[in-house]
Amino acid sequence: MIVLGVDPGLSAMGYGVVKAEGGAHEALDWGVIHTQAKTTLSSRLLVLYTGISAVINQYQPDIMACEGLIFAQNVQSALALGQARGVALLAAAEKNLTVVEYSPKEIKLTVVGRGNAGKDQVGQMVKILLGLRNEPIPSDAGDALGVALSHSLNARRQQLLDTQRKAASSVRGKK
Numbered sequence: 001m002i003v004l005g006v007d008p009g010l011s012a013m014g015y016g017v018v019k020a021e022g023g024a025h026e027a028l029d030w031g032v033i034h035t036q037a038k039t040t041l042s043s044r045l046l047v048l049y050t051g052i053s054a055v056i057n058q059y060q061p062d063i064m065a066c067e068g069l070i071f072a073q074n075v076q077s078a079l080a081l082g083q084a085r086g087v088a089l090l091a092a093a094e095k096n097l098t099v100v101e102y103s104p105k106e107i108k109l110t111v112v113g114r115g116n117a118g119k120d121q122v123g124q125m126v127k128i129l130l131g132l133r134n135e136p137i138p139s140d141a142g143d144a145l146g147v148a149l150s151h152s153l154n155a156r157r158q159q160l161l162d163t164q165r166k167a168a169s170s171v172r173g174k175k
Helices: 041-059 075-094 104-111 119-130 139-173
Strands: 002-007 012-021 024-034 063-067 098-102
Touching: 002 041, 002 139, 012 041, 012 139, 024 041, 024 119, 024 139, 041 075, 063 075, 063 139, 075 098, 098 104, 098 139, 104 119, 104 139, 119 139
Parallel strands: 002 063, 063 098
Antiparallel strands: 002 012, 012 024
8 A cells, every 4th residue: 555645835845655555654755845925925826736736646645634723822824724625635536546634642652652653753652663864854744644644554553453353253153
Protein backbone atom coordinates (compact mmCIF):
# COMPACT_ATOMS: atom_id res chain seq x y z
CA MET A 1 0.00 0.00 0.00
CA ILE A 2 1.27 3.46 -0.87
CA VAL A 3 0.01 6.27 1.36
CA LEU A 4 0.27 9.96 0.53
CA GLY A 5 0.33 12.02 3.71
CA VAL A 6 -0.55 15.72 3.49
CA ASP A 7 0.06 18.49 6.01
CA PRO A 8 -2.02 21.30 4.48
CA GLY A 9 -0.95 24.92 4.55
CA LEU A 10 -1.30 27.91 2.25
CA SER A 11 2.33 29.04 2.35
CA ALA A 12 3.76 25.52 2.66
CA MET A 13 1.97 22.23 2.04
CA GLY A 14 3.95 19.26 3.28
CA TYR A 15 3.69 15.88 1.59
CA GLY A 16 5.11 12.48 2.41
CA VAL A 17 4.83 9.23 0.48
CA VAL A 18 5.14 5.99 2.46
CA LYS A 19 5.12 2.45 1.11
CA ALA A 20 3.88 -0.19 3.55
CA GLU A 21 4.29 -3.92 3.06
CA GLY A 22 3.36 -6.12 5.98
CA GLY A 23 4.89 -4.43 8.99
CA ALA A 24 7.65 -2.67 7.03
CA HIS A 25 7.51 1.00 6.06
CA GLU A 26 9.60 2.91 3.56
CA ALA A 27 9.63 6.63 2.87
CA LEU A 28 9.54 7.00 -0.91
CA ASP A 29 9.55 10.80 -1.00
CA TRP A 30 8.80 13.87 1.04
CA GLY A 31 8.88 17.60 0.55
CA VAL A 32 7.04 20.88 0.66
CA ILE A 33 5.12 22.79 -1.98
CA HIS A 34 5.77 26.49 -1.34
CA THR A 35 3.72 29.48 -2.44
CA GLN A 36 4.71 33.15 -2.58
CA ALA A 37 2.89 35.36 -0.07
CA LYS A 38 2.83 38.33 -2.45
CA THR A 39 0.85 36.54 -5.18
CA THR A 40 -2.93 36.28 -5.41
CA LEU A 41 -4.81 33.67 -3.43
CA SER A 42 -6.00 31.95 -6.61
CA SER A 43 -2.41 31.75 -7.89
CA ARG A 44 -1.22 30.26 -4.61
CA LEU A 45 -4.00 27.66 -4.65
CA LEU A 46 -3.11 26.76 -8.24
CA VAL A 47 0.54 26.20 -7.23
CA LEU A 48 -0.59 23.88 -4.42
CA TYR A 49 -3.01 22.02 -6.67
CA THR A 50 -0.44 21.57 -9.44
CA GLY A 51 2.21 20.42 -6.97
CA ILE A 52 0.11 17.87 -5.09
CA SER A 53 -1.37 16.59 -8.36
CA ALA A 54 2.16 15.97 -9.65
CA VAL A 55 2.98 13.93 -6.52
CA ILE A 56 -0.21 11.90 -6.97
CA ASN A 57 0.60 11.28 -10.65
CA GLN A 58 4.16 10.24 -9.89
CA TYR A 59 3.50 7.81 -7.00
CA GLN A 60 -0.06 6.64 -7.73
CA PRO A 61 -0.93 6.29 -4.02
CA ASP A 62 -3.66 3.93 -2.86
CA ILE A 63 -4.97 6.45 -0.33
CA MET A 64 -4.43 10.00 0.88
CA ALA A 65 -4.17 10.70 4.60
CA CYS A 66 -4.66 14.35 5.47
CA GLU A 67 -4.13 16.15 8.74
CA GLY A 68 -7.51 17.44 9.83
CA LEU A 69 -8.29 21.05 10.61
CA ILE A 70 -7.50 22.37 14.03
CA PHE A 71 -9.49 25.12 15.64
CA ALA A 72 -7.51 28.33 15.51
CA GLN A 73 -7.90 31.65 17.23
CA ASN A 74 -7.06 33.45 13.98
CA VAL A 75 -10.00 33.17 11.57
CA GLN A 76 -7.90 34.25 8.56
CA SER A 77 -5.38 31.46 9.23
CA ALA A 78 -8.16 28.91 9.61
CA LEU A 79 -9.72 29.98 6.29
CA ALA A 80 -6.38 29.80 4.47
CA LEU A 81 -5.71 26.35 5.91
CA GLY A 82 -9.17 25.18 4.84
CA GLN A 83 -8.66 26.45 1.30
CA ALA A 84 -5.28 24.71 1.01
CA ARG A 85 -6.80 21.52 2.36
CA GLY A 86 -9.64 21.79 -0.15
CA VAL A 87 -7.15 21.93 -3.02
CA ALA A 88 -5.50 18.70 -1.81
CA LEU A 89 -8.91 17.03 -1.49
CA LEU A 90 -9.84 18.15 -5.01
CA ALA A 91 -6.62 16.68 -6.43
CA ALA A 92 -7.38 13.39 -4.65
CA ALA A 93 -10.99 13.35 -5.86
CA GLU A 94 -9.85 13.82 -9.45
CA LYS A 95 -7.90 10.55 -9.18
CA ASN A 96 -10.68 8.77 -7.22
CA LEU A 97 -8.40 8.52 -4.18
CA THR A 98 -10.00 7.74 -0.86
CA VAL A 99 -9.11 10.42 1.71
CA VAL A 100 -8.88 9.77 5.43
CA GLU A 101 -8.34 12.40 8.09
CA TYR A 102 -6.43 12.30 11.33
CA SER A 103 -6.32 14.98 13.98
CA PRO A 104 -2.91 16.13 15.20
CA LYS A 105 -3.62 14.36 18.50
CA GLU A 106 -4.45 11.07 16.73
CA ILE A 107 -1.25 11.30 14.69
CA LYS A 108 0.88 11.94 17.77
CA LEU A 109 -0.80 9.10 19.66
CA THR A 110 -0.23 6.64 16.82
CA VAL A 111 3.34 7.62 15.95
CA VAL A 112 4.70 8.47 19.42
CA GLY A 113 2.27 6.82 21.81
CA ARG A 114 1.25 10.11 23.44
CA GLY A 115 -1.42 12.45 22.09
CA ASN A 116 0.33 15.49 23.56
CA ALA A 117 3.80 14.71 22.19
CA GLY A 118 5.90 17.59 20.89
CA LYS A 119 6.91 18.18 17.27
CA ASP A 120 10.45 17.06 18.06
CA GLN A 121 9.21 13.73 19.44
CA VAL A 122 7.08 13.11 16.34
CA GLY A 123 10.03 13.93 14.08
CA GLN A 124 12.30 11.57 16.01
CA MET A 125 9.79 8.69 15.84
CA VAL A 126 9.17 9.27 12.12
CA LYS A 127 12.94 9.02 11.64
CA ILE A 128 13.13 5.78 13.64
CA LEU A 129 10.03 4.08 12.21
CA LEU A 130 11.01 4.88 8.62
CA GLY A 131 14.70 4.09 9.12
CA LEU A 132 15.88 7.55 8.05
CA ARG A 133 19.35 8.90 8.87
CA ASN A 134 17.97 12.25 10.00
CA GLU A 135 14.65 13.75 10.90
CA PRO A 136 12.84 14.90 7.75
CA ILE A 137 13.37 18.56 6.92
CA PRO A 138 11.49 20.84 6.64
CA SER A 139 9.13 20.03 9.48
CA ASP A 140 6.04 20.31 7.23
CA ALA A 141 7.39 17.36 5.21
CA GLY A 142 8.13 15.45 8.42
CA ASP A 143 4.59 16.11 9.63
CA ALA A 144 3.21 14.78 6.33
CA LEU A 145 5.30 11.61 6.68
CA GLY A 146 3.85 11.30 10.18
CA VAL A 147 0.32 11.54 8.76
CA ALA A 148 1.07 8.84 6.16
CA LEU A 149 2.76 6.64 8.76
CA SER A 150 -0.16 7.11 11.13
CA HIS A 151 -2.59 5.80 8.53
CA SER A 152 -0.33 2.91 7.60
CA LEU A 153 0.09 1.84 11.25
CA ASN A 154 -3.65 2.15 11.92
CA ALA A 155 -4.50 0.15 8.78
CA ARG A 156 -2.00 -2.59 9.77
CA ARG A 157 -3.42 -2.76 13.31
CA GLN A 158 -6.94 -3.08 11.91
CA GLN A 159 -5.80 -5.81 9.52
CA LEU A 160 -4.23 -7.78 12.41
CA LEU A 161 -7.38 -7.37 14.53
CA ASP A 162 -9.57 -8.57 11.67
CA THR A 163 -7.35 -11.63 11.16
CA GLN A 164 -7.47 -12.37 14.88
CA ARG A 165 -11.28 -12.05 14.95
CA LYS A 166 -11.67 -14.37 11.96
CA ALA A 167 -9.43 -16.96 13.58
CA ALA A 168 -11.33 -16.74 16.85
CA SER A 169 -14.73 -17.06 15.13
CA SER A 170 -13.58 -20.10 13.10
CA VAL A 171 -12.40 -21.79 16.30
CA ARG A 172 -15.79 -21.11 17.95
CA GLY A 173 -17.55 -22.41 14.83
CA LYS A 174 -15.74 -25.78 15.01
CA LYS A 175 -16.94 -26.55 18.54
